[in-house]
Amino acid sequence: MDSRLLGLILVFAPLSLVSFGGGQAIIADMQVQVVEVQGWMTAQQFADIFALSRAAPGPSTLIAALIGWQVAGFAGALVGTLAIYVPSSIVMYGAIRWWQSRADSPWRSALQRGLAPIAMGLVFAGALSVLQAAQVSMLQLAMTFVALGCLVFTKIGPYPLMIVAALVFGSLQFV
Amino acid sequence: MTSAPSAEKPSISLTTLASVFFRVGMASFGGSTAAFLYREVVQTRRWMSEEEFLAALTLSQVMPGANPVNMALYVGSQLRGGVGGFVAAFGLVGPPFVVILILGGLYARYGGSPVVQAVLAGVVAIGVAMVLQLGTQLARNIRRLVPAIIAAAIFLAVGVLNWPMIPVVLVMAPLSVGFELYLISKAGNG
Numbered sequence: 244m245d246s247r248l249l250g251l252i253l254v255f256a257p258l259s260l261v262s263f264g265g266g267q268a269i270i271a272d273m274q275v276q277v278v279e280v281q282g283w284m285t286a287q288q289f290a291d292i293f294a295l296s297r298a299a300p301g302p303s304t305l306i307a308a309l310i311g312w313q314v315a316g317f318a319g320a321l322v323g324t325l326a327i328y329v330p331s332s333i334v335m336y337g338a339i340r341w342w343q344s345r346a347d348s349p350w351r352s353a354l355q356r357g358l359a360p361i362a363m364g365l366v367f368a369g370a371l372s373v374l375q376a377a378q379v380s381m382l383q384l385a386m387t388f389v390a391l392g393c394l395v396f397t398k399i400g401p402y403p404l405m406i407v408a409a410l411v412f413g414s415l416q417f418v
Numbered sequence: 419m420t421s422a423p424s425a426e427k428p429s430i431s432l433t434t435l436a437s438v439f440f441r442v443g444m445a446s447f448g449g450s451t452a453a454f455l456y457r458e459v460v461q462t463r464r465w466m467s468e469e470e471f472l473a474a475l476t477l478s479q480v481m482p483g484a485n486p487v488n489m490a491l492y493v494g495s496q497l498r499g500g501v502g503g504f505v506a507a508f509g510l511v512g513p514p515f516v517v518i519l520i521l522g523g524l525y526a527r528y529g530g531s532p533v534v535q536a537v538l539a540g541v542v543a544i545g546v547a548m549v550l551q552l553g554t555q556l557a558r559n560i561r562r563l564v565p566a567i568i569a570a571a572i573f574l575a576v577g578v579l580n581w582p583m584i585p586v587v588l589v590m591a592p593l594s595v596g597f598e599l600y601l602i603s604k605a606g607n608g
Contacts, residue, residue, distance in 0.1 A: 292525075299521055300514045301444075332487060335478070338481055353598040357598040359469050365587075367569070370549040373546050373549065383540075387544070413536050
């Protein structure tokens with residue numbers, strides 16, 4: 244196998260297995276590996292593609308695709324993406340099977356009820372951390388709260404709002 | 419993968435599963451996957467209860483792996499077994515994979531385009547609104563005091579005080595589950 248592809252697997256697969264808490268948990272280690280240890284790109288390049296992966300749709304761990312592309316083109320993007328998702332997915336799938344096999348036990352019902360408020364707290368925490376991020380502009384904040392009003396008080400769904408937001412923000416560039 | 423977890427499991431085609439996760443994947447800007455999934459899976463299609471969805475969300479966040487992908491694996495395999503999990507995860511990640519490579523290519527060739535950046539900033543704002551809406555929706559559905567206190571404590575610790583999530587969850591989850599076990603045993607004895 245191409246040694247660059249092997250390198251991608253050796254860097255991303257272990258990170259995948261220790262990404263407890265999600266992708267953001269491994270970004271710092273990923274940067275150390277990619278920039279300092281492997282020398283695949285500069286710190287500035289890493290910062291640029293990190294911003295891109297946050298702005299683009301989908302999980303922010305898709306940064307692995309951009310790193311893979313930089314290292315070995317399309318094959319690298321594919322291998323990098325698989326290496327970041329497959330190992331953790333196998334572990335998660337095992338946990339799901341265990342969880343489902345206990346569907347009828349009283350433990351499972353207590354677990355389910357007990358875990359729900361944890362997720363609720365984490366949803367609020369996640370929303371707050373996005374709002375606190377320095378890159379959020381006043382205009383974005385205003386758009387967010389107008390959209391929130393529409394979502395809560397009207398029947399307007401998120402997709403029309405996204406089109407409107409894209410048009411408004413895009414056209415403001417030409418004013 | 420024949421172990422049916424619930425008796426009245428609705429029969430959902432793999433095509434439907436793929437198209438739902440395709441849409442969620444392409445719409446989930448600004449970390450809003452859970453909010454879009456809640457809308458599709460709990461509110462619109464009623465594939466699972468809010469409680470089960472939230473338990474799955476906690477599991478997805480604590481386990482290794484990207485939370486959206488873990489959620490897709492859970493919902494997909496709950497509805498259609500292992501194949502469903504694969505289809506959901508692939509539907510979620512595949513299209514954004516193509517999009518991010520295109521954006522990366524444009525970025526490498528032309529540098530950051532202000533228009534593209536502005537458009538992305540606009541849709542991210544809607545993603546944040548979706549997360550906030552999920553928050554208000556969940557808050558409205560809290561009916562009991564102890565879970566409300568636990569949710570508030572998690573928010574305070576992780577969101578406001580920025581304590582690391584995993585240790586906080588590892589302390590709070592046994593307390594929360596223990597409380598529910600206590601309620602169940604009390605109901606069983608009484």
